[in-house]
Amino acid sequence: MSVESKKTHEAGGSKLKLFLVSLAFVYFAKAFCGAYLKSSITQIERRFDIPSSLIGVIDGSFEMGNLLVIAFVSYFGAKLHRPRLIGIGCLIMATGSFLIATPHFFQGPYKYETSMSHGSQANSTGNIQPCQSNHSVDDGEETYDAATQKDCERAAGSSMWIYVFLGNMLRGIGETPIMPLGVSYLDDFSREENTPFYLACIHTVGILGPMVGFMLGSFLAKIYVDVGFVDLESITITHKDSRWVGAWWLGFIVTGTVILLSSIPFFFLPKSLPKQGKEKSGSKGTELTTVTEQENFLPEETHDHEEEKTVTIREMVKDFIPSLRRLFKNSIFSMMILTYLVSVNGFIGMITFKPKFMEQIYGQSASKAIFLIGIMNLPAVALGIITGGFVLKRFKLGIVGAARVSITASLGSFCLLSIQVFLHCDNAEVAGLTVSYQGAPHVSYNPQTLLTQCNTDCSCSLKPWDPVCGYNGVTYASPCLAGCQTSSGAGRAMVFHNCTCIGEAMTPAMTNMSAELGQCQRSSNCDYKFKIYMTLSVIGSFISACGGTPGYIVLLRSIQPDLKSLALGMQTLIVRTLGGIPPPIYFGALIDRTCLKWGTKQCGGRGACRLYDANAFRVTFLGLITGLYFLANMLWGGLYYKIVKRQKKLALRNQAKENGLDGNGVSNGHASISIAKNKEDTNKESTI
Secondary structure: OOHHHHHHHHHHHHHHHHHHHHHHHHHHHHHHHHHHHHHOHHHHHHHOOOOHHHHHHHHHHHHHHHHHHHHHHHHHHOOOOHHHHHHHHHHHHHHHHHHHHOHHHHOOOOOOOOOOOHHHHHHOOOOOOHHHHOOOHHHHOOOOOHHHHHHHHHHHOOOOHHHHHHHHHHHHHHHOOHHHHHHHHHHHHOOHHHHHHHHHHHHHHHHHHHHHHHHHHHHHHOOEOOOOOOOHHHOOOOOOOOOOOEOHHHHHHHHHHHHHHHOHHHHHOOOOOOOOOOOOOOOOOOOOOOHHHHOOOOOOOOOOOOOOOOOOHHHHHHHHHHHHHHHHOOHHHHHHHHHHHHHHHHHHHHHHHHHHHHHHHHOOOHHHHHHHHHHHHHHHHHHHHHHHHHHHHHOOOOHHHHHHHHHHHHHHHHHHHHHHOOOOOOOOOEEOOOEOOOOOEOOOOOHHHHOOOOOHHHOOOOOOOOOEEEOOOOEEOOOOOOOOOEEEOOHHHOEEEOOHHHHHHOOOOOOOOOEEEOOOOOOHHHHHHHHHHHHHHHHHHHHHHHOHHHHHHHHHOOOOHHHHHHHHHHHHHHHHHHHHOHHHHHHHHHHHOOEEEEEEOOOOOEEEEEEEOHHHHHHHHHHHHHHHHHHHHHHHHHHHHHHHHHHHHHHHHHHHHHOOOOOOOOOHHHHHHHHHHHHHHHHHHHHO
16 A cells, blocks of 8 residues: 555545544534423423423424425535535534523513412512412403403413424534434444444443533523522412523523534545545455445445546435335335334324423422432433443444344343332322322312312412412412411512411311421422333433444445435434334323312413323323334334344345355255255344
């Protein structure tokens, strides 16, 4: 090799390393922003007073953006300047992040739902009389004239969620080139045996993004949404309250800036690089795969490859449909797409509403739920991904071995998930909704059950959610519904006295009939069950992630080299379209059906849910996820059978070639030797 050629390869190697580092940082940045959005779902839902089903639509807008451009970016982008396209995508993502934050600057101050005026809450010195100060029961249908309604909607910013929807869609469009073009670029110019390790490194760095995103979400969830613009002493709710909204908008400014910085290196990388290790050996053999698997685990299909070939846009368009047809004739690829589709449905639904699940079932605050996911689940996922890549490289597993690792991990995580269905706490005790006013268990979806003999004389409104915790340990939907006659103190220290409903529930009767602002805490027994749930959740996350990299290798090794970018793009298109858009919507709609107490918008109408039936929520949420994962495991079994069957077929064909015969002219003697050889190889791999 000439000195000039050697220098070219060294430069190419350094640029490949730069690309690897840059791609890892982009994976971190996009995951950082995506995870922060997931962690802010609850805050956005409360800020715009929208139901979970609509939040699902907003969450799915990211995949909608992908849907618009992914097929064309994957196919045409592979023939254009891939690093530059990735850089442009990052700029679009950053723009989307900044757009999501804009509604905060156009909305008025956040006014949380309460049974009393904000002013009276702040300035109270003991003159509030909840039982006498409420509207009548029939005040539900408030009417506004046209001008008042318009001013009210402008102050509440009722339609501002559309900016969040559009910003998230822009994020989806910008993220499109990163995965298919980045992975194919890396795989094209690196050694085959290095690809699994590189992918594991990228995904491991990428998983730090969700960790940081959830940590940021947890931190900002404790900071009031209008921090710096309102007197925090006047706020009577805490971050544990279901009406609290954190500074969700601030995180999108941070994530947008990080994504903007990640785009810079890609504008300085070349269109192509010399193949890593090509100067050392002309052989295409690797340590990672067997001879059969080096042929990308496909039936014989010859394609001439030229190092440089100039093609026109017209030629690329003409070849697009035949390439798609050739891709989907690959049964293993098609079945893997279906398997991914089902499992991603379960995963997306789970990760979107898991913080809410932890809030409603185990009584955790939104901030704590987000924090625990970021500090426990996500590191387990990172460790699982790198472990999966290490196992592949250490034991030099081929496609069959990789498939075994994936299906084992999938079955293990499914078993742990199934156990979680049977772990639960009792419903939060809320008078009239989950317990009767006398303290007996009683779940009711009818708001009229909030009224009883002890508060009928108060003429309470059934709409507000302004919970108070009685001395008896029962939560009441408002001070009025608790029958409270007087109050003392101001702000968060306000205490209500002479609450007739609290006295009714006490056995034996006690003289202390006071209540404090906020919901009552769950029992200590619930904390113990929550620790068991988190342990199972973390172990399940690790086991599931161990199958991620092996599953990806099965996909990569099952497609033609010239179809690699298109295959990855189509996988992303299909899985994100059918696996990313519908789950948050139908999960959200089903979760909404378990709501016991809906909030009320500032201008009237139904807002966000304040309290769920915990048992119905648990069965709906975990039952749906478990069902989807069960189906995914069934599909993995069928996929593994097809992979082993094709492995044997190709082993026989290669043995026939070595003996100088074609596939149809093998003699009985040679066929027997071939079959015996194949069985021996299969047994060796089974041992591994």
